[in-house]
Amino acid sequence: MAPLIFFFMGVFYLLPSCSGKALCEDVGHMKTFRKIKEEIAGYQDVAKAIIDLAVCGKAQNRSYERLALLVDTVGPRLSGSKNLEKAIQIMYQNLINDGLENVHLEPVKVPRWERGQESAMMLEPRNHSMAILGLGSSIGTPPEGITAEVLVVSSFDELHRRASEARGKIVVYNQPYKGYGETAQYRVQGAVEAAKVGAVASLIRSVASFSIYSPHTGIQFYQDGVPQIPTACITVEDAEMMARMASRGTKIVIQLKMEAKNYPDTDSFNTVAEITGSKYPEQVVLVSGHLDSWDVGQGALDDGSGAFVSWEALSLIKDLGLRPKRTLRLVMWTAEEQGGVGSLQYYQLHKVNISNFSLVMESDLGNFMPTGLAFTGSDKARAIIKEVMNLLQPINITQVFEDGDGTDINYWIKAGVPGASLLDDLKQYFSFHHSHGDTMTALDPMQMNYSAAVWAVVSYVIADLDEMLPRQ
Incomplete structure (x- = not known):
């Protein structure tokens, strides 16, 4: 078969010689992607509404103020400590008060070490x-x-x-x-x-x-x-x-x-809340950050900010009266700093439903001004993510990078579920990370607003698309 010239989306493509079946598959994929691209473009008004609410609307600075109240009240939250368990109970009540659904705590055994x-x-x-x-x-x-x-x-x-x-x-x-x-x-x-x-x-x-x-x-x-x-x-x-x-x-x-002393493992919890999906409630887009921290500073940057930006994503979507087709699930992990202890136990409990997870998202690299999204998944899924990120052109945060892994979502990614991480200035992040300097002073409320906008747009659109993200 001779090479064919194919016109698609205003561009001429040279298709190599191949079997008729392969050619049909290529053309079929282009048609499918064109349909998805048009579907995503239809979310421009929703994306703008989310951005406006997060950056300059009534929700402006909300994630920063919520976080400041928690860390000023509780302080750092080391695995196995009274501070962490107090923070978990506060967050449980906060999520209920925020009107989120299926708010609950999932028990975890965690290490306990004292300095x-x-x-x-x-x-x-x-x-x-x-x-x-x-x-x-x-x-x-x-x-x-x-x-x-x-x-x-x-x-x-x-x-x-x-x-x-x-x-x-x-x-x-x-x-x-x-x-x-x-x-x-x-x-x-x-x-x-x-x-x-x-x-x-x-x-x-x-x-x-x-x-x-x-x-x-x-x-x-x-x-x-x-x-x-x-x-x-x-x-x-x-x-x-x-x-x-x-x-x-x-x-x-x-x-x-x-x-320093090590003690027997003790009880803790992963903290969970949802916006239940309207059409496919059993299918999930997971949005997460970890609530525990080290015992120095306030644990504001690592990872209070990631946990609270993830909470804010659901709050923004709820405030706008949006309900995606799939369930948006917020998880605030416990004992991440000890090697992803809480997330491993969560994975072991929920992996039986792994086919229902469309995307797992983790914010644990700081919340300075975001530069884009790091993503791990198939080429087809990456193409979809790029189109979703184009919805963030009004705030000029559209890049998609490699390696969307994170301690708490790697179990899912290794099993084939697409994963994404929020990316920003890592050099700045590692100046404060795990130190006495990890306090609210290291954070900027406006930068957290932008992080929340990115997180909310991506999670909502992926949860509301007609199809789950492809794994192949």
Whole structure:
């Protein structure tokens, strides 16, 4: 068969030689997509109404003000803490008061770790009190602390090359920041790798894109068969200072004291609310963020803002009297910071209905001015998402990026469900993330308004389309 010239949407396409069946499938797909594109274009007025309500209407700054009230009242919300459980109960009542449907709590067993008092004092070559934050699930030191000489390394490779020097020492990692995903492995695995070569403790340069002497905490994991040693993050400034000292051959001695303790798992909840679908109530577009946080700052940015922007998306849709064909389900996850504990248990409970999930969405990368949507899914689904994002041209947020994964939605994405994450300035985000600086001061109410507008438009339109997002 000779190549064919095909005219579609104002463009000429050269179709390669192929079987008649394949050609029919190509043409059929183009016709189907043209129909979907026209369907999505019909949502322009709805999208504008959502944007206007979120950005300059009566809902302006609502998500910011709601969040400020919670975090100013409750504070940080560590897994297993009274603060987190108080926040969950407050949110349960808030969602009922907001008029959302099927508001309920789903039980989850979560880890419980307490930081206690902690300190790190440099004794040689001079006295210097260092700012530290113990890492989640770390054990504590003996009451008298651990006093030992320091070995400074810049990578796991250097640690392994110098393994013979590490026994009995405190390993200090001064790894360069190369983006969060690559650099966080030192925080997560640093204690295990140091223990394998006989170190008595590890101190990790904070995983941060910018620092003003600010330590950043986070989760770390021990490994079966490897001794457990205390581990904490130190500031970028102290890590670099010790690297300079070590390069001169200066002996460094630190006394580390940590009262950290791990307790048996305790009870918590995922918090759920819905707008029930009008035509396909069993089918779901899931909108989410996590309610727990670390025990420093206020947990405002990570991830109070993501949870509250997700709540705001449903509020905006409800306020406009809209009811999509599919159910919009808000989930505020618990114990995300401990490795997606709440979302894993949710997935295990609900995966029997996986074929009914059209899209899973998670906001957990900050809520500065959004740049677009990160998406993972089939090419056909991506084409649909791009058309939906075009509805956001009035606020110039239309880009679709790769890798729409997130800790709490990855279980679904790996099983083939399309996933999306809200994307903004990650360098700015990781300046505050997991630190004392994660407070309402880091957030801007107008930027949260724009995030809510994006989140509401995307979730509503996908939930209201005639068909679910294609997985192939």
